[in-house]
Every structure is written in structure tokens, then in C-alpha cells.
Amino acid sequence: MTYTAIPNGDVDADSPITTGLMTKLRDNPIAIAAGDTGAPQNQTAAIADNAITAAKIAADAVGQSEIAADSVGQSEIKTTFQAIENIGDFYFTAAGGMYVIGATCDGSTSVTALHQGGNTNFDLLARWRWRGQSSRGTLNQYYINASPPYDLGDGAIPLFIYAIMDNASGDLVGYSASVDPVWAYNGPTVIKPYRHEGEKAFQRVKDMSGYALTLAECKAQGAAKVKEYAEAYAAADEIDEEITQAAKNADMDTVKHPFEGNDLTGQTVVMLDPVSPVLETLLEMRSHGNGADAGEIINNYLNFGNTGLPRGGPSGLMIVSVNWKKS
Numbered sequence: 001m002t003y004t005a006i007p008n009g010d011v012d013a014d015s016p017i018t019t020g021l022m023t024k025l026r027d028n029p030i031a032i033a034a035g036d037t038g039a040p041q042n043q044t045a046a047i048a049d050n051a052i053t054a055a056k057i058a059a060d061a062v063g064q065s066e067i068a069a070d071s072v073g074q075s076e077i078k079t080t081f082q083a084i085e086n087i088g089d090f091y092f093t094a095a096g097g098m099y100v101i102g103a104t105c106d107g108s109t110s111v112t113a114l115h116q117g118g119n120t121n122f123d124l125l126a127r128w129r130w131r132g133q134s135s136r137g138t139l140n141q142y143y144i145n146a147s148p149p150y151d152l153g154d155g156a157i158p159l160f161i162y163a164i165m166d167n168a169s170g171d172l173v174g175y176s177a178s179v180d181p182v183w184a185y186n187g188p189t190v191i192k193p194y195r196h197e198g199e200k201a202f203q204r205v206k207d208m209s210g211y212a213l214t215l216a217e218c219k220a221q222g223a224a225k226v227k228e229y230a231e232a233y234a235a236a237d238e239i240d241e242e243i244t245q246a247a248k249n250a251d252m253d254t255v256k257h258p259f260e261g262n263d264l265t266g267q268t269v270v271m272l273d274p275v276s277p278v279l280e281t282l283l284e285m286r287s288h289g290n291g292a293d294a295g296e297i298i299n300n301y302l303n304f305g306n307t308g309l310p311r312g313g314p315s316g317l318m319i320v321s322v323n324w325k326k327s
Helices: 019-034 215-221 223-235 277-288 294-300
Strands: 079-087 090-093 100-105 110-114 127-131 136-144 160-166 172-178 195-197 200-206 238-242 267-272 302-304 318-320 322-324
Touching: 079 090, 079 294, 127 136, 172 294, 215 223, 277 294, 277 322, 294 302
Parallel strands: 267 318
Antiparallel strands: 079 136, 079 172, 090 127, 100 136, 110 127, 160 172, 160 267, 195 200, 200 238, 302 322
């Protein structure tokens, strides 16, 4: 569309309404919206705050060439951490899966990454060994997260806290606290988002709805069928698929808690009530400080229940109440 400026002489009181004038009045707004040569450009002040949402930005519109060198800093990377306390030489599964970027430990503790073993359902670098701590030790393992919020059917969950309880004394032996459940990045289901729209997350997938068999079924039929599937996959259209709560929680019975692989004789692993207001408060303390350490609160100022609550969660993992101590 061509932009043509309308001279003052065409719109004064004595000027007739002509087809030429009406054509310009029709075409010029289109030319401005399209950014055609010579057309006035929309100014920043004309764009309302939050007027352009992520859904209106074309896929792949912002790539490496649009991001200047050294322009992504700490505040632009969505990071969090898994806080862990326990005693001695033990194993734990990282809440961040393969997206762990570092850890801080106390004392002479050392942390070693291990290859996940003993589970035929998946195969990720997710299991770690914590060594050299002869007394109660603490660890913060930092990771990149992208998939909250989570909901197991009882409401949005601010924090996942798994506690190891001594069966005889009822004392807290150790715990793990993270904003992501341990199964989120450690099972076979991929929940890494491609884009966000509000609180909804989407991933870019191939539309294989027109192909009758799954890859697993093709593998069972041999190489020729796998080749056929691969060719159909390569030709399939890409679509955006919402990462639903069902997808986020699909692997919770595969990786139930962070302490699998340890000798837990005489101990029980429980999850604290994930929708308790206490956990919302702990997340605030952990995120914003105020001179309070969430680990100190968990160790000294909370009471845990000893009977299971009717909450959604991994099968066989008891979910117990959590409340503030009264004295």
C-alpha cells in the first residue's frame, strides 16, 4: 500500500470530496499500520503498557542475532535452588535435573554428580552423592527452572518440602525444599517450555496425530517401521502444545522423592502439605530474606503431623500436615 500525504488544500472548507481524497483516506491508515515507506511511524508513547503480549511475538522472532552480547544478566535468568539438610554420606536427586548450575555446601562436604542408575524408565544425569559430612550439613543446589506453577489437584503449590523422619523419635532427620517437585525434570516427560502466555506454558512439538502408531510401537515392529515413522515425523507440521498439569505431574510415581537410593531403615520420607499457608510463608522468607532462614524455621519452629492427608501426590508417599509450634 502506498502512503500519500494529503495537502491542506484538499481538506479546506471549500474543497470537494473526491475519489482521490477518499482513496488516500482509505489507504493511508493501512500504510501506517504496515510501516510502508514514507508513512509516519508508530511512536513508543502510543503503545500502552503490556499491550504486546508474548503470544503476539512471532515464533523465533527473537534469536541470537537480536540479543546483544553480554545483555543477559543474572536477573534475566530464572534461577532458584533446592535446599537440603541431612547427615553423613547419602544420595539425593536434584530438583533441577540436568539444569543444575552450581551448589554451596557447609563444612568439608563435597557433592558429586552421578549417572542415574537402577531405573529403567529414564536415564538422566540427576542423582548426586553428598559426602564427608559427619554431622548435620546443609546444601543449596542452584538450578534453572521454567515450569511452575504446579498443582496436584488441591491448589497451586508454592514449595515442595520432603522430610525424612525418624520412626522411633519422630525427629526430623533431613529435608529437601524446592519450588519444583523432584520428578519435574527427572522423568521421561519433557516439560521444558518453548513460550509462555500468562501462566500457561507451551512447547513446540510435531503434530503426529495423522500417524496411527507411536514410536514405541514402531520399534516393536522393526527397522522398516521406525524409518517410516522418522520420515513422517520429519514431514509433520510443528504445533504449540500446552504443558498441562497432567504433563507436569506425569512422572511423580517414577521419581517420588529426592532420597531414593539411600538406606532409610527406621526412617520415613514424607511430603509436607503442599498447599499449607505455612509453605507460602516459607517461600516468602526464602525469596525475600527479612533476616529469616527457611531452613532454620523448618528445623526449629514447625510441627509435622504423623497421619496422611487426603492430598494428590505420588503413590505411597505420605503427605502430612505442617503447623507453627505454639511454644
